[in-house]
Amino acid sequence: MRRCVVSMAAESRMEWSVRGVILDMCGVLYDSGEDGGHAIPGSVAAVKRLMDSGLIVRFCTNETQNTRERFVQKLRKMGFDISVSHVFSPAPALTHILRERRLRPHLLVHDDLMPEFDGLDMSSPNCVVIGDAADKFSYQNLNEAFRVLIGLEEPLLFSLGRGRYYKETDGLKLDVGVFMKGLEFACGVRAEVVGKPAAAFFRTVLEDMSLQPHEVVMIGDDLVNDVGGAQSCGMKGIQVRTGKYSCPGETCGISAKPRMCSCEMSEEFTKI
Numbered sequence: 001m002r003r004c005v006v007s008m009a010a011e012s013r014m015e016w017s018v019r020g021v022i023l024d025m026c027g028v029l030y031d032s033g034e035d036g037g038h039a040i041p042g043s044v045a046a047v048k049r050l051m052d053s054g055l056i057v058r059f060c061t062n063e064t065q066n067t068r069e070r071f072v073q074k075l076r077k078m079g080f081d082i083s084v085s086h087v088f089s090p091a092p093a094l095t096h097i098l099r100e101r102r103l104r105p106h107l108l109v110h111d112d113l114m115p116e117f118d119g120l121d122m123s124s125p126n127c128v129v130i131g132d133a134a135d136k137f138s139y140q141n142l143n144e145a146f147r148v149l150i151g152l153e154e155p156l157l158f159s160l161g162r163g164r165y166y167k168e169t170d171g172l173k174l175d176v177g178v179f180m181k182g183l184e185f186a187c188g189v190r191a192e193v194v195g196k197p198a199a200a201f202f203r204t205v206l207e208d209m210s211l212q213p214h215e216v217v218m219i220g221d222d223l224v225n226d227v228g229g230a231q232s233c234g235m236k237g238i239q240v241r242t243g244k245y246s247c248p249g250e251t252c253g254i255s256a257k258p259r260m261c262s263c264e265m266s267e268e269f270t271k272i
Contacts, residue, residue, distance in 0.1 A: 020056035020211045022230070023047070024196075024220030025087075026063060026166060028240050029080065033169030036074055040242050044079040051081070056209045059087045060202075060218075062161035062195045062225065064131035064176070065110040068092060088205050090160040090195030091116040094129065097158075097194065105129040106148040108141055108179075109160070126152060130183070131160035132176045142179060149187045157183055161195035163225055196222075197229025206233070 026032050029043045051057050059082060063071050068091070072084045091113055098105055098120055106125035107117060110133050128149045133141070149155045163175035180191050195201050206213060213234030220226020220239065227237030 019215040020209045022058050022060050022218045024226050025061040027221035031169050039078040061089050064160040066112050067115050094194040103127045108145045127156040129158045155187050155189045157191040159191040159193050162193050196225040199233050202233045
């Protein structure tokens with residue numbers, strides 16, 4: 001078993017036993033943008049050192065603007081050596097649920113995510129699925145999703161994550177959680193969240209790693225979805241000083257606290 005050493009503050013250090021690391025992606029490894037985004041300085045080398053260290057490394061994202069394959073392809077172009085099988089995202093997990101429960105979704109998702117749902121029966125929808133649809137979050141599309149949902153005898157809403165906002169190279173962008181809350185309020189339902197911070201999503205990753213929660217560290221920029229979600233499953237959570245870390249209001253009204261002081265990928269995580 002390896003040892004992990006991470007800064008608690010400038011003047012102190014703390015150790016604990018770690019066998020695996022789960023990395024968030026957007027805001028930790030790269031900043032997204034209309035041009036595809038770019039790697040955060042030092043992150044490519046830091047990920048390589050982690051993967052060469054003997055630790056079990058997995059990647060966990062709420063990315064829903066691309067299929068998992070296209071998303072990984074984009075990251076490889078940035079220099080990351082990442083396998084599709086090591087990346088966990090909400091859409092593949094949800095398609096498994098939809099098939100298992102024989103559900104027919106009405107989709108309000110990004111056009112580039114649509115291939116993830118190929119082969120599903122979408123006639124006479126009996127549930128609504130929303131993801132980070134970006135510009136497709138128009139009044140017309142939201143109202144259509146509302147009408148489908150409110151018209152069901154037993155309204156069923158799935159949300160691919162529940163983030164409040166995320167950071168791109170040109171600034172902050174509203175995330176799916178904002179629109180999820182609107183549909184919940186309008187229809188008097190509570191969405192089933194697939195993706196971070198849902199415990200079932202994290203358990204799927206842990207099962208793939210064949211590790212127990214106390215043996216794994218989750219590293220992310222989001223206090224609720226990354227740190228809080230991991231801690232609720234018994235993992236340790238570390239928040240980085242990139243991505244949303246410095247955004248105004250990021251900690252407002254949030255009870256989750258990182259186990260360790262925030263660190264930068266390029267400076268600290270190479271010590272794991």
